[in-house]
């Protein structure tokens with residue numbers, strides 16, 4: 001038996017962006033149904049920020065986002081800002097912890113944010129169904145209606161066939177919102193279904209690749225990273241024209257940590273990244289002065305004052321192996337300047353990223369040229385909306401991706 005039900009709004013995917021969209025629309029009196037394929041909603045929220053959810057940032061600007069259209073995110077971020085979300089968090093009595101770079105985390109648990117969103121959905125009357133398999137999505141044939149009529153008419157414009165509890169159901173709705181996220185971390189719900197639906201309705205996609213992701217090496221640097229794995233150091237990392245200063249973590253496969261995740265958004269295969277191991281410090285001047293003041297010291301002993309011993313040993317093997325046991329006084333200034341240049345501009349060539357398996361986000365997605373920045377509706381497909389990470393809008397690390405999810409979800413929730 002095929003059951004049929006009609007809704008004003010059906011939203012596919014129950015992640016971060018959808019929950020704000022669902023209760024905003026339901027508060028406007030819309031009959032809202034959310035369909036989620038997984039057994040639980042908001043899995044990425046629960047896993048985020050090491051279980052504490054970095055839900056936004058005090059400083060949110062368009063510059064914190066990467067998109068083929070850098071202006072696209074502005075309207076939504078203005079309509080629903082970080083202050084709006086923080087006010088809601090505070091109104092639910094959730095304690096906030098501010099960390100460096102103005103990142104806002106839950107003091108207790110990421111679960112608090114999910115509970116907040118689910119409570120708001122329940123209060124507003126939005127219905128959420130998990131374990132839903134979406135079989136297909138179709139536009140209802142509404143030929144013959146004028147465009148104006150299509151917008152004003154509350155009749156169904158989309159039909160979705162799902163399997164739920166071993167039963168096939170046909171659902172219809174006036175507005176269909178795609179909030180199925182992106183490709184990163186399949187075990188947390190990452191999927192490409194949003195892109196398939198976009199293609200089905202002739203929307204274009206921009207190139208997609210893993211973002212906020214560790215970088216790997218295949219050459220001798222891999223073995224070095226393995227030996228140093230677990231060591232974290234503050235560095236300045238540059239790729240193309242972008243520079244970030246934060247912690248770098250050596251791993252068994254390569255490099256990770258906040259600074260690497262940030263720069264990975266700008267890294268393309270074949271690019272080198274430049275590492276400054278002693279940012280904001282004049283290394284060549286320090287080395288030459290030290291040569292005159294403490295000429296008996298070994299270079300590694302001097303560097304041990306500034307860097308972890310294990311790292312200094314690796315750098316010595318790379319850059320001054322034949323001078324390892326020679327006192328500083330016997331180094332020429334030119335040799336010291338060369339070593340200083342290596343320290344401040346260490347050129348690394350990653351072989352690849354760790355890919356979608358560990359990436360926090362997917363760069364690229366549904367081309368925003370086909371989407372209204374005010375409402376998130378597809379310009380050529382009335383009633384079809386895209387929100388969250390499925391769109392070609394990717395934030396830096398620091399709470400920016402959730403802020404985009406809240407802002408884009410709210411913008412659609414106001415009009416669906």
Ligand SMILES: Cc1cc2nc3c(=O)[nH]c(=O)nc-3n(C[C@H](O)[C@H](O)[C@H](O)COP(=O)(O)OP(=O)(O)OC[C@H]3O[C@@H](n4cnc5c(N)ncnc54)[C@H](O)[C@@H]3O)c2cc1C
Nearest residue numbers: 013015016017037048049054180181189388389399401402
């Ligand atoms: C480990 C990790 C940590 C992160 N930490 C942070 C952080 O601290 N701060 C921050 O700002 N960002 C963080 N992010 C990024 C952030 O989680 C995402 O940008 C955000 O969740 C995107 O929201 P979304 O609603 O677009 O997609 P999602 O939250 O991914 O939700 C998509 C939903 O759609 C469902 N779905 C997929 N396919 C289907 C289908 N066919 N049918 C029905 N449902 C489907 C999925 O199961 C999922 O529930 C993190 C990401 C990861 C992976």
